[in-house]
Amino acid sequence: MDAARYAKRFVQSEKLDWRDRYQYYLAIASDSLLDNLLTGRNESRGNGLRRIAMLEDSGDELLRLMRIDWQTQLSENLLLLTDKMTMACSIECRVPFLDHRLVETAATIPGYHKLPNGNLKGLLKDSLRGILPDTIIDRRKRGFGAPVGAWFKQKLAPLRAELLDSATLEKRGLLNADTVQRICAEHDRNREDYTDLILVLMNIEIWSRLFLDGRSHEDVSGELVERSMAA
Numbered sequence: 001m002d003a004a005r006y007a008k009r010f011v012q013s014e015k016l017d018w019r020d021r022y023q024y025y026l027a028i029a030s031d032s033l034l035d036n037l038l039t040g041r042n043e044s045r046g047n048g049l050r051r052i053a054m055l056e057d058s059g060d061e062l063l064r065l066m067r068i069d070w071q072t073q074l075s076e077n078l079l080l081l082t083d084k085m086t087m088a089c090s091i092e093c094r095v096p097f098l099d100h101r102l103v104e105t106a107a108t109i110p111g112y113h114k115l116p117n118g119n120l121k122g123l124l125k126d127s128l129r130g131i132l133p134d135t136i137i138d139r140r141k142r143g144f145g146a147p148v149g150a151w152f153k154q155k156l157a158p159l160r161a162e163l164l165d166s167a168t169l170e171k172r173g174l175l176n177a178d179t180v181q182r183i184c185a186e187h188d189r190n191r192e193d194y195t196d197l198i199l200v201l202m203n204i205e206i207w208s209r210l211f212l213d214g215r216s217h218e219d220v221s222g223e224l225v226e227r228s229m230a231a
Contacts, residue, residue: 019053028196062111149195163205
């Protein structure tokens with residue numbers, strides 16, 4: 001599934017410049033979809049990722065992308081979520097490769113050394129060869145992913161239905177209810193993988209109940225558990 005999705009995005013972004021192509025890979029919704037999704041969205045909007053990308057003019061393509069990641073994906077997404085989720089589970093997570101001296105040194109290494117023959121983390125692996133067992137160095141990467149997209153179609157379907165109910169969305173007035181339902185339908189039919197977008201939309205409604213409606217965390221969480229189990 002992931003390989004097919006990545007291949008599709010690669011073909012669709014073929015004619016874009018490197019900045020737009022990189023953003024296209026990361027985006028969870030196209031501009032046209034956002035125009036249909038968000039109500040009253042006629043004003044021009046800023047694009048933080050593109051502003052940062054416009055400042056990157058290094059001749060090393062890999063370094064350009066890494067610098068953008070440092071300022072966006074890492075600091076405001078991956079590292080932030082890792083820190084919050086591990087603390088929530090009383091787990092101490094360390095990130096030794098983020099020592100600023102190591103990062104600054106790595107930034108001076110040309111991209112063709114970082115990815116010898118397209119081998120991800122090739123330089124790091126070669127530096128540890130003979131120190132760590134090959135079984136550790138060469139084993140496949142294991143992330144922290146969960147099958148959330150499948151859960152939205154099965155176990156979490158009642159929760160999704162509760163949070164993205166058309167009547168609730170229309171009353172809230174932030175999102176176009178018809179577009180939200182179309183997104184969910186296309187996800188359920190495997191026409192598009194909207195896992196990340198649906199997760200964002202559900203969190204918008206949870207946030208709204210907490211901070212717009214002024215309800216307590218206990219009240220909102222208790223309601224969602226009760227409604228989900230009843231469905």
